[in-house]
Amino acid sequence: MSMPKIPEENFRPTKDEVVIDLLKSIAMEENAIAHLLHAEAEKIQAFAGHHHSISGEPSHADIIKLSSQVSKLLDVIVMKEWLLLRKLENVMELHDSGHDCDYCDGEE
Secondary structure (H helix, E strand, O other), X not given: OOOOOXXXXXXOOOHXXXXXXXXXXXXXXXXXXXXXXXXXXXXXXXXXXXXXXOOOOOOHHHHHHHHHXXXXXXXXXXXXXXXXXXXXXXXXXXXXXXXXXXXXOOOO
16 A cells, blocks of 8 residues: 655645644634533523523423433533643644744744
């Protein structure tokens, strides 16, 4: 099996541009998580009757089902946050591996 050929590209980003793009991707994922948490909070508020769109008292089974759904989502979010933390640590390590960036203000 031969080695894969990397096609020539007109534009290759610099290390600094790669770091910035990675940090932006982390920020966008964090924003998406914030939206998920906000939507989940609104769902819980509606379920608890703080919004008038849902009437009546939920049964114990309904409460347990909602609790289970919320718990599963929070487990996924905690895992995602851990992965984002690792990604951030790796990006910072990449950034610190060489100080040839334009925006470092001369920090060495």
